[in-house]
Amino acid sequence: MDLFRVLAEFSILIGHLMMWVAYATATPHMDFLLIVASIGLEFFFVMSGFLIGGMLLDITDKGVTLERWGRFTLRRMLRVLPPYLVWLLVLWVLFPPTGGGVKQLLQYLTFTQNLAWPAVSGRWFDVSWSLSVEFWFYLGFGSLSLLAFAFFRRPGFLLVMLAFILLPLIARILYQDMENWDEGMRKVVVFRLDAIAYGVLLVCLLRYNARIMQWRLPLAWFGSLLLLGSVSWWCGVPYAGAESEPVYACRSEFQSGQCQLTGLLAHHSSLYSHCAAYANPFVIADRLWFCRISASSCHFVT
Numbered sequence: 001m002d003l004f005r006v007l008a009e010f011s012i013l014i015g016h017l018m019m020w021v022a023y024a025t026a027t028p029h030m031d032f033l034l035i036v037a038s039i040g041l042e043f044f045f046v047m048s049g050f051l052i053g054g055m056l057l058d059i060t061d062k063g064v065t066l067e068r069w070g071r072f073t074l075r076r077m078l079r080v081l082p083p084y085l086v087w088l089l090v091l092w093v094l095f096p097p098t099g100g101g102v103k104q105l106l107q108y109l110t111f112t113q114n115l116a117w118p119a120v121s122g123r124w125f126d127v128s129w130s131l132s133v134e135f136w137f138y139l140g141f142g143s144l145s146l147l148a149f150a151f152f153r154r155p156g157f158l159l160v161m162l163a164f165i166l167l168p169l170i171a172r173i174l175y176q177d178m179e180n181w182d183e184g185m186r187k188v189v190v191f192r193l194d195a196i197a198y199g200v201l202l203v204c205l206l207r208y209n210a211r212i213m214q215w216r217l218p219l220a221w222f223g224s225l226l227l228l229g230s231v232s233w234w235c236g237v238p239y240a241g242a243e244s245e246p247v248y249a250c251r252s253e254f255q256s257g258q259c260q261l262t263g264l265l266a267h268h269s270s271l272y273s274h275c276a277a278y279a280n281p282f283v284i285a286d287r288l289w290f291c292r293i294s295a296s297s298c299h300f301v302t
Contacts, residue, residue, distance in 0.1 A: 008047065011040025016127075035231055041130060042195060048134060049199020052076075053161075056145055056200075057207055060157060064150045069143065076138040084131060085109070097124035111135045116190045118183040129187040136189050137164075137196045161204065164197035 015037025059068045088108055097104065104120050107113045111132045113120050119129060141164055148156030172191050185191050205212050212219075 008040045008044040011036050012044065015040060039227075039231070045130075045133070045192075045195035046199040046202070049137070049196035049201075050203045051199070052138065052142070052196070053200030053203035054207075056142060056157075057203065059146060060149050060154070064146045069146050072146075073139065073142060076142070080131065080135055080138070084128070088125065088128075091125055095124075097121040114188050116188060118180065119187065126187070129189075133189050133192045134196070137193055140164075140193070141197065141200070158204065161197055161200050165194045165201065168192060168194040 015034070019034070019037070055072060059072060062068065092105060092108075098121075104113070107120050108125070108128070114129045114132055115136070119126055141160065145157050145160045148160045150156075152159070168191050172185060175185065175191070
């Protein structure tokens with residue numbers, strides 16, 4: 001998993017960096033960089049769900065207690081909050097947003113800047129939107145899934161997981177605001193929680209259905225073809241009106257991309273687990289210091 005975290009982080013960093021370079025140098029036809037960064041981020045969301053889901057399943061195996069829930073939540077918050085808060089305050093002091101006030105600062109401090117609406121400060125510190133999605137998933141899914149397990153055992157856990165997958169999808173279908181697709185849907189928490197929940201679904205399949213290991217090669221081809229098709233569709237559809245992004249293609253990628261990437265990750269995770277018993281060479285990546293960079297650090301560099 002560490003190797004894939006590195007690949008996802010590099011794709012996000014390189015995608016954003018090269019977009020800045022293209023903008024500064026007025027280089028045309030660089031829209032494919034949007035794909036690089038977006039695919040890397042979706043991949044990162046799924047891996048986050050895979051890792052978090054595994055931790056929560058470990059808690060359910062040991063027994064759900066208030067102490068274990070508190071320890072899990074505290075560790076997740078300590079991983080996210082310190083660098084986020086430091087960078088937020090630095091930006092607020094040195095480069096405050098236009099018309100920024102105490103209310104906006106409180107929204108960023110509580111991760112409500114894009115909870116169910118576009119970011120309150122527009123493009124200012126807009127990369128924090130994805131960290132906000134992670135934060136609310138850690139807090140919301142972590143609490144509700146363990147609570148449901150305490151009362152209803154595994155069916156309760158799975159029901160909460162399905163709710164986190166289906167409800168954002170239904171919300172996107174009903175909302176359908178394609179004119180403000182990027183800020184009004186793609187970067188809004190309530191529309192994106194399923195991106196991480198797919199990773200939880202994956203780890204549940206691997207944990208409770210060992211036969212999925214037998215399908216690692218078909219999953220590899222299936223996921224790769226779906227991913228290739230999604231990227232090709234994005235590249236091939238012309239721009240919609242005056243928008244700077246291929247909006248219709250983005251919509252297609254957004255509504256189906258998580259499933260496609262989950263299929264791809266399913267293969268890699270299965271293959272990783274399979275090879276680990278045979279001196280998997282990927283364990284070398286586990287020794288790299290970069291593998292341990294937190295998800296929050298990646299947001300601030302971009």
